[in-house]
Amino acid sequence: MDASTIQPKFLKNHNDLGLIAVGFSGGQCKPGVDAAPMALIESGLVDQLKDDLKYNIHYDGQVHAYAELMPKEDPDHRNMKKPRAVSAVTQQLSKQVYEHAKEGRFVLTLGGDHSIAIGTISGTAKAMRERLGREIAVIWVDAHADINTPETSDSGNIHGMPVAFLTGLATDKPDAPFAWLEENQRISAKKLVYIGLRDIDRGEKKILREHGIKAFSMHDVDRHGIGKVMDMALGWIGSDTPIHLSFDIDALDPMWAPSTGTAVRGGLTLREGDFIAECVHETGSLIALDLVEVNPSLEAHGAAETVRAGCSIVRCALGDTLL
Numbered sequence: 001m002d003a004s005t006i007q008p009k010f011l012k013n014h015n016d017l018g019l020i021a022v023g024f025s026g027g028q029c030k031p032g033v034d035a036a037p038m039a040l041i042e043s044g045l046v047d048q049l050k051d052d053l054k055y056n057i058h059y060d061g062q063v064h065a066y067a068e069l070m071p072k073e074d075p076d077h078r079n080m081k082k083p084r085a086v087s088a089v090t091q092q093l094s095k096q097v098y099e100h101a102k103e104g105r106f107v108l109t110l111g112g113d114h115s116i117a118i119g120t121i122s123g124t125a126k127a128m129r130e131r132l133g134r135e136i137a138v139i140w141v142d143a144h145a146d147i148n149t150p151e152t153s154d155s156g157n158i159h160g161m162p163v164a165f166l167t168g169l170a171t172d173k174p175d176a177p178f179a180w181l182e183e184n185q186r187i188s189a190k191k192l193v194y195i196g197l198r199d200i201d202r203g204e205k206k207i208l209r210e211h212g213i214k215a216f217s218m219h220d221v222d223r224h225g226i227g228k229v230m231d232m233a234l235g236w237i238g239s240d241t242p243i244h245l246s247f248d249i250d251a252l253d254p255m256w257a258p259s260t261g262t263a264v265r266g267g268l269t270l271r272e273g274d275f276i277a278e279c280v281h282e283t284g285s286l287i288a289l290d291l292v293e294v295n296p297s298l299e300a301h302g303a304a305e306t307v308r309a310g311c312s313i314v315r316c317a318l319g320d321t322l323l
């Protein structure tokens with residue numbers, strides 16, 4: 001293994017990487033997803049990035065639980081569960097991501113549940129607008145679309161809503177929890193691409209259709225193969241747009257990643273997941289990666305395997321190659 005030979009197009013220093021460990025589980029109801037960053041790090045991920053892939057890692061050495069930000073009371077708001085906690089954490093995370101991204105560093109965020117993407121993507125979206133005057137594209141790899149609005153969600157879990165807030169399909173009134181999210185922190189629904197979908201709520205299907213959002217479901221992966229799907233996904237984005245990759249481990253089939261809160265059968269193989277990450281890396285446009293929803297406390301016998309799958313995805317996105 002050696003440092004990647006792909007020249008990054010939108011980063012300042014080839015090998016500078018900002019790492020943020022987010023031990024937050026408040027976007028859904030199952031405890032344990034907050035332990036994922038430590039499990040990923042303990043299994044050697046950071047050392048591999050440093051020693052094998054030669055990244056210069058900027059890491060504060062903490063797993064952020066944001067305990068100091070937790071509200072005393074957090075009643076439901078528009079059917080959302082723990083809205084103030086998720087809002088406070090994502091607002092703070094957005095600033096952390098922005099600080100790294102505006103220095104021109106790659107930003108790697110280890111979650112945590114997928115609600116944290118409200119923080120990560122808003123942070124890179126703002127930084128890329130300010131630093132390069134560009135809008136970012138988002139590749140969302142997931143069994144789920146996570147594009148429920150508070151009103152279409154059955155569960156009220158905010159990890160099923162981040163894309164609605166990030167695209168502005170959902171907004172909050174002034175003084176409401178998500179009022180902090182500003183226009184320059186949002187992304188365009190036209191620059192969003194999904195891969196791996198297979199469990200979409202009825203309201204979400206309507207949203208995807210009505211807004212013409214580009215989505216490659218498992219049906220498309222079966223029909224075309226992952227190679228063709230990646231060509232189409234990256235073709236849609238084009239070669240001059242910074243890419244934020246948000247990877248939910250439940251995109252993988254539970255055979256490879258059983259330890260996750262909302263597992264759905266019929267998913268990607270581990271190789272297909274790695275291949276997606278490799279292809280996005282090869283574009284040279286990748287500026288940030290989220291790895292979310294690993295929950296080592298679920299399906300405990302499969303936890304080590306799930307963590308290993310997560311590490312593998314991260315390494316591939318950061319330029320590790322088979323040969």
Ligand SMILES: NC(=[NH2+])NCCC[C@H](N)C(=O)O
Nearest residue numbers: 114144148155157159160262
């Ligand atoms: N990030 C995730 N794993 N999201 C699962 C979302 C499941 C369901 N669509 C919901 O809104 O609750």
Ligand SMILES: [Mn+2]
Nearest residue numbers: 143144248250
């Ligand atoms: Mn999911």
Ligand SMILES: [Mn+2]
Nearest residue numbers: 114142146248
């Ligand atoms: Mn998700």
